[in-house]
Amino acid sequence: xxxxxxxxxxxxxxxxxxxxxxxxxxxxxxxxxxxxxxxxxxxxxxxxxxxxxxxxxxxxxxxxxxxxxxxxxxxxxxxxxxxxxxxxxxxxxxxxxxxxxxxxxxxxxxxxxxxxxxxxxxxxxxxxxxxxxxxxxxxxxxxxxxxx
Numbered sequence: 054x055x056x057x058x059x060x061x062x063x064x065x066x067x068x069x070x071x072x073x074x075x076x077x078x079x080x081x082x083x084x085x086x087x088x089x090x091x092x093x094x095x096x097x098x099x100x101x102x103x104x105x106x107x108x109x110x111x112x113x114x115x116x117x118x119x120x121x122x123x124x125x126x127x128x129x130x131x132x133x134x135x136x137x138x139x140x141x142x143x144x145x146x147x148x149x150x151x152x153x154x155x156x157x158x159x160x161x162x163x164x165x166x167x168x169x170x171x172x173x174x175x176x177x178x179x180x181x182x183x184x185x186x187x188x189x190x191x192x193x194x195x196x197x198x199x200x201x
Contacts, residue, residue, distance in 0.1 A: 056165070057091040057158040064183060066154055066172035072142070075133035076107065076158070076167045081124070084115040086165055091158055098132065098153035098169055100142050105132040107155060107167065132167060145171050 062068075078086065085091065096110035107130045114120035134142075145151055156168045175183075 055157055055159045056086050056089050057093050059093040059096070059155055059157065061094060062154050062156050062170070062172070064180065065175060066152070066170070067175055067179070068156075068170045068172050069151070070145075070171045071156070071168060072134065072138055072170065073166055073168055074105065074138075076165050077131040077133060078112075078165060081115050081120060082112045083165060085112050086158060087160075088115060090115065093155045093158060096155050098155060100139075100153070103139065103143075105134055105139065105142065105153075106130065107132055110155065132169070142171070150174065 090113040092111040092113075097108055099106050099108050109127060110130065111126050113126055114124060142153065150173050152172055152174065154170055154172050156170055158165065158167055160166065
């Protein structure tokens with residue numbers, strides 16, 4: 054089940070390679086994510102000191118009255134990945150024009166996983182081409198539906 058998606062990720066970025074990692078969360082954050090109170094828009098991923106972190110992702114408290122006063126909904130969260138993937142990301146993150154973006158937050162078994170990607174930012178012309186392709190696909194589907 055998908056709990057949160059970054060819908061603008063595929064529109065603003067060209068996805069080169071996808072990865073999957075666990076997310077280090079507090080108990081109250083797990084409940085909040087499962088009740089779909091997470092938001093990935095505007096968030097990004099940083100590789101620092103041999104570790105990978107999710108920055109600027111918002112997870113609203115599950116119950117406002119029972120939330121500790123020091124809880125920060127936009128805190129930095131650690132992403133758990135293998136050493137092999139970490140080595141790939143350290144080298145790729147230093148290349149020009151590449152960035153790490155979160156795509157979706159979902160469960161796998163009883164674990165909450167984050168799908169993220171190594172991506173390159175699209176230019177304005179590329180975005181226009183994406184919009185044209187989407188509109189032409191819709192138009193074709195409409196005409197086929199009307200012919201039946």
